[in-house]
Amino acid sequence: MRRNRRFPLLAAATATATAALLALTQLGGAHSAYAATLFGDDFSDGDTAGWSKSGGTWSVVTDGSPALQQAKGDTDNARLFAGSSSWTDYTVQARVKPLTLPANGATALLARASGSTTFYRLALLPGDQVRLESVRSGTATALGSASRPVAAGTWYTLGIEVAGSTVRGYVDGALVASGTGTLTATGRIGLQTRYATARYDDVTVTSGGTTPTTPPATVSPTATPTPTSTPPAGQSSVVARDGSGDFTSVQAAVNAVPSGNSSRYTITIRPGTYRELVTIPADRPYVSFVGSTGNAGDVVITYDNASGTPKPEGGTYGTSGSASVTIDGHDFTAKHLTFSNSFDEAAHDYSAEQAVAVLTRADRLVFDNVRFLGNQDTLYHNSVNSGTIGRAYFRNCHVEGDVDFIFGRGTGVFDRCEIRSLSRGSSSNNGYVTAPSTMISNPYGFLFTRCTLTTDSAGAQSVHLGRPWHPSGDVNAIGQVVFRDSVLGAHIKDSPWTDMSGFSWKDARFFEYRNTGAGATVTVDRPQLTDAQAPTYAAQKYLAGSDGWNPIS
Template identity: 50%
Template sequence: MNPTPHRRRRRAAALTTLALAAGALLATGPTARAADVGLAADLVVAKDGSGTHTTVQAAVNAVPAGNPSAVTITVRPGTYRETVQIPSNKPHIRLVGSGSSPSQVTIVYNNSAGTTRPDGSTYGTSGSATFMADADDFQARNLTFANDFDEVAHANQSGHQAVALRTRADRIRLENVVVNGDQDTLLLDTAGRDTRGRVYITGSTIRGNVDFIFGRATAVITNSTIEVTRRPDGSSGGYVMAPSTAPQFNGFLITNSTITGGVTDRTYHLGRPWHAGGDAALDPQGIVRNTQLSAAVRTAPWTDMSGFSWRDDRFAEHRNTGPGSGPASADRPQLTDAQATAYTPAVWLGDWTP
C-alpha cells in the first residue's frame, strides 16, 4: 500500500535527521577538517572562562590533526603559566594575542635543561621550552613567550639553559612578539639535521645573554630589537647567537635591526659557532647587516666555541652602524656590496614569501 503524503513527509524528515546526525558524527571524528567544525572563528582562549578554552594548550588540542587550512587561536589578555606544544601534525595554526601590545598576553613557564621531569629524567635544553612550535606554517603575533627560570635560586643545579620558544618546522612567521629569557632563549631548530626549516621574525624583541638565539634553522630577523641583558648575578658578558647550520643551508641573517642593552660596554659577542654534538661537518652561519650596534658589542665580535674556530665557518657583517660597529679587519669580516646581494631575506627564504 502506498504511504499517504503525511507519512511520506514524516519519512523524509526522519531520513534527513539521520543524515544530519551522521554528518555531524563524521565532522567530529579524528579526520575532520578545520572548516567542518568552525575552528577558524571559534577558538578563543581566556583565563576567566569567557572564551572557548581557558588554556592555550587546550585550544591547540581542539585543532584536528592534519588540518588543511588556517586555524586562528585568539588569546585574550592575561598571563598563561603553562607549557604548550603544537605537534607536527597540526600545521597552519595562527596564534594571536588580542591585547594592545605583546606584553598583555604572556605564555610563561620555568623549566630548565636540568629541571627534573615527573619520571626522574631531566628536560634537556630543547625540552625545557615554554612554547614548542613543531608544525609547518605556524604564525604568532602580538604576544610574549617567556621562560622565567630562576638561576640564582637553583645555583647548585646543573643545566641552566631555559628556552622560551622553540621552533622545529618550516615556514614559521613571528610578528610583533617578545621572546624573553636568559640563557638559550630562542631555539630556532629543524625537524632533522638535513631538513630545511625557515623562520621569519619581524617587528619583534628578543632578550637574553648567552647563546640566546641558537639552532640550525634558516632564519631572518628583521626590523627587530635584540636586547642583551646582564646575567642573574649582575655580571655582563655573553653571546647573541650560536648557529649550528648544516652546510647545505643558510643560517641566521639579522638585518635592519638594533642590538642593544643596558650592560657594560664591549662585553658581548655577536656569536659563536655551535657544532652540535661535536659534528665537525656542520658549517654554522651568522650574518649581521644594516643593523645598529650598541657599545655592548665587542670590537672582535665573533669567538670560538668548544674547540671550533669561528674563522672556519660563515660569519660576517655588512654596513652596520653605531658605536659597536667597526671597519673590516681579520677579526671583523665584512661583505662587499656585490657579495651582500646574496645575503638578503629573499635569497634566504627562497620560494617562500612570508
C-alpha cells in the same frame, strides 16, 4: 677590484669532500652550495671583451672601481650581450647606477636574450617604479612590477632568476616581481638603457638560480608540503583565563584543532599570563596565535623549566625539553604576544641552566610583534632533523637573553627586531647573541637586517655577536650568521666572534655589512660582505627555499 671574468662557460666540479663542500658555501665562490658561476665581469681589466655591442657609447670608467658606462642618452635600446646562447636556468645579477633617467627612460638588466629584441627585462623606471617584463620582437609584456625609490646617481643591485617558465626579479636582494614567461628557454644576458645613461658593475651569472629546482643530495630544503595556494580561512577560537572565551588554556585550544588541519586556524588569546607548557604538534599545521589587544606585553605564555630541572619520572628535561613552547606544526604564525621562560637562575644551582622560551622544529613560521624572553638559550630555532631546513621570519620582534640566546640550525630572518643582551654582571663577558649550528649544505642560517642591538646594563665591549655551535661535535655544523644594516650598541665587542668547544669561529660563516653604532667598528676580526656579495645575503634569499616562500612585508 680583482679580475672576475669567467668566459666562456666554466664547468663546475662536484664537491664530495667536506672541505670542498664548505668552500662552495663560503663567500667569494658560487652563491650557494649548488650553484656554479658561469660568467663574471667586474671590468677591472678595462675592456669589454666577451660583450657584443649594439648601439650607444660604451666605455670602462672609474666609479669607486672600474665600471661599464653607456653615455649616449638619445638612443633607444642601446645594449650589450654576453654569455652563451645555450644557457637555460640561471640567475644574472649586476650593480646598476642610472646617471640620467628622463620620463621616457629606463635602465635594465636582461636574461635569456635570444636576439636584440627578445628577452626578459628587469627595468628601473622613473616615478619610483621597477618592472619585470617579457619582451618579444620589441613588444613588452609586464610580468610584475613594484613601487620603490629609483634615483639617478644611486647604485642598485638588479637580479633576474629564470627557472623553467618562472621568472623572478630582485632589487637589492628583495623580490620585487615574478611571473610566468613563454619566451625561448635559453639565451644570453644583457645590459640595456632606453633614452638614459647608466653605469654597470659586478656582473655575475650563476647556474640553477638562487632558488634551486633540485636541492643538493645531502639536504632536503624542506619536508613541508608545498601548498598550491594560500590556505583558506578556517576555524577560530578564543582563549581567556577568566572563562569568557572558548578555552581557559592555550594548549586546550591547540588540542581542539583538527588533526591534519588544512586551513588557517586562528586562536585569539585575551590578556593574561598563561603559565603552561604548549606544544603545536606536527599534525596541526596552519595554526595562528593572536594576542587580542595588539600589545605584545598583554599576553604572556610562560613556564620555568631549565635543562637541569629534575623530571618527576627521573632524569632532567635537557635543553629541548625545557622549552615553554614547542612548534612542530608547519605554517604556524604568532602576533602580538610574548613567549617566555621564567626560570630563575639565581634561585637554582643547576649544572645546566639552559632555559628555552620557544623551540621551533617546523617550516614556514612567521612571528610578528612577538617578544621572546629568557636568559640562556631563549630562542632555539631548529628543524626537524639535520637533513631538513626549517625557515622562520621574525618581523618587528624583541628577543632578549644572555648566553647563546638565539641558536640552532634553522634558517631565520630577523627583520627590524630589537636584540637585547642582558647583563651577567661581568666587565668583560656578558654572553653571546648567537650560537648557530647551520648544516654545511645549507647556505643560510641567521640573518639580522635593520635590527637594533641593545642591552639592559651590559658594559661596553662585553658581548659577542656569536660563536659556532657544533652539537655533539658534528663537523658538518658550520654556523652561518650575517648582521647587516643594523645598529650595534657599545656593548658589542670590537672582536665580536669567538670560538666554542674547540671549534674556531674563523671556520664558520660569520659576516657583517654596513652596520652602524658604537659597536660596529670594523676590525680585522670582523669579516665584511662586499657590495657585490650583499644581495645574495638578503631576506628573501634566506627564505625563498624551493617553494618561493615570501612572507616579507
